[in-house]
Amino acid sequence: MLPKQWSKVFAQQQKAWLRHAAPELVSSLLGWWTRHGRHGLPWRLLPGGRQPGPDDLLPAYPIWVAEVMLQQTQLTVALPFWHRWWSRFPDLESLAAASRQDVLHCWQGLGYYARARRLHGVATDLVAAGRPLPTDRAGLEQLPGIGRTTAAAIAATAGNSPDPILDGNVRRLLARLLAFPAPPRQATPLLWTMVELLLGGRGARDFNQALMDLGALVCRSHTPLCHRCPWRLPCRAYSQGIQHQLPVRQALAPIPHVMVGVGIVLDHQGKVLIGQRQPDGLLGGLWEFPGGKQEPGETMADTVVRELQEEVGLTVAVGPELLCFDHAYTHRRLTFAVHLCHVTAGEARPVANNQQIAWVWPHDLHHYPSPAANARMIQALQEHLAGT
DNA sequence: TATGCGTGGGG
DNA sequence: TCCCCAAGCAT
Known part of the structure; x- marks a missing residue:
């Protein structure tokens, strides 16, 4: 671990640089994403695969379910479960009316079963109270099973709100872009500040999806494809040739x-x-x-x-x-x-x-x-x- | 802050 | 085969 003072200096330097560089970084990111083709979630879930415009409001329920399924789970793994869920529980009311057993049965094989229990509990409570699913980040974050990243992902995907996410992809991207000298395993306040500076207050729908696609397809965990990366020139890890050594791994406890x-x-x-x-x-x-x-x-x-x-x-x-x-x-x-x-x-x-x-x-x-x-x-x- | 919580894909 | 780890959250 780094000396505390060193960390503070590092953080200040990086924030200052990011404030300055953010517009160009976002521009090259979105440019890459547009050329590369949009692979984001809403474009898979919308009927006919149509593309939402910046002012379109998408239904929150299917996005809520998908984002919860996607916690610690890759898109290709979760997608068949989402389709099964969609045919079984197409809206909040049908989910609320289902039994715990039916819900678990639909979730069987996906893991982290508390997620399914909480989805069911939220649906039951909302329908009983006659209230719809919240669509803003603050409201979503009050729900059990929804933290800041999932709330932001739902709000930004459904309503294009200015809420950045900080998932594993974004943490890895930032760790390399800034040559982050510590394990970025958790979503720290510093990392949140970084991604907020990067977003710069605009609608985050495309931004979030573009970041995740860049992380999943280019800035990959094992073998980053730097020659395809729109951030290759500003990337500090690349310029120092240490992209393979980042992010710094956290030592894991032995598994019994x-x-x-x-x-x-x-x-x-x-x-x-x-x-x-x-x-x-x-x-x-x-x-x-x-x-x-x-x-x-x-x-x-x-x-x-x-x-x-x-x-x-x-x-x-x-x-x-x-x-x-x-x-x-x-x-x-x-x-x-x-x-x-x-x-x-x-x-x-x-x-x-x-x-x-x-x-x-x-x-x-x-x-x-x-x-x-x-x-x-x-x-x-x-x-x-x-x-x- | 550290740990419990599933499963399957990929190097 | 074995290890890492993936669109995190709760406690």
Whole structure:
């Protein structure tokens, strides 16, 4: 980390330069964007792909949904989910009228499930109060799940308001343009000031989209394509030849690895047992086969027996391993060992970690929203049953 | 200020 | 294979 005094001097110098250089930077950015072709979100979501003029107002609801889906998620990944959502919940009222299960089911596979819960909660509250979705940044920022960047993205995309964003693309662009000597991981006040100076108070619809396109297509994380960049000449990282070393990376904490034992319990009819996770926290509200962490000294069979006892009050006999695979979350790595089981004693009931349980026909499992790792287990189970 | 929160694509 | 990381936010 840099000495505090040094940072302050650096910030003052950069701000002064940016005030001076902003008009030319914006002009070359928008020029590049116009020549290059517009790839921004509103041009993908509007009927017929028509292009909005500067004074056009676009509907806030679909943009709100899209921008929340796009938090920490790339456009190409989110787009199919957005289309599914759009056909299922085309307006605030239909979303408010849906059940939590339907909403999670539509979101299944996209991750960060609290986003879906909050979208649903906001829709429910607004419709109950008879109020529309806010369209200004301040109003949007009051909603749960909406921070400054998402609020600005919605307001600027829908209404061309003068609200810059500061997402990962913009942080990386600024880090290179200014040869930023510290990790720009968080949206700091300094970085906000920088992007405000750059925008200069004009409508931000095209500006925000152009910045994100430049970051995604040219000023890429691994291999920046500087020869195509409209900011190549003013870019300090490029002039110093250090564009590959920027942005400065933040040291990451080591990621723990955990072994997890999972039991797929079949009853005498052939139904299987699933449990629904608590509504909040990791994978909240999703359904999965019972299981949990392997404790020191346990065999995997021990783990499955103990977890089934603790979670659903069943005593089971552990059969053969159905499959074993790795799954990585952002802050944890898991290895799942999945075993077929049958009940030897007890009656299934929700005890810990579950708000409810259900015995389900294997071919009905897809009606229950479940995390990606569990979806792999379901597939393996169905292949196993088809083969026997 | 640091950490929890998912998943899939790309080097 | 392994690691990074992506249109962030809440606590």
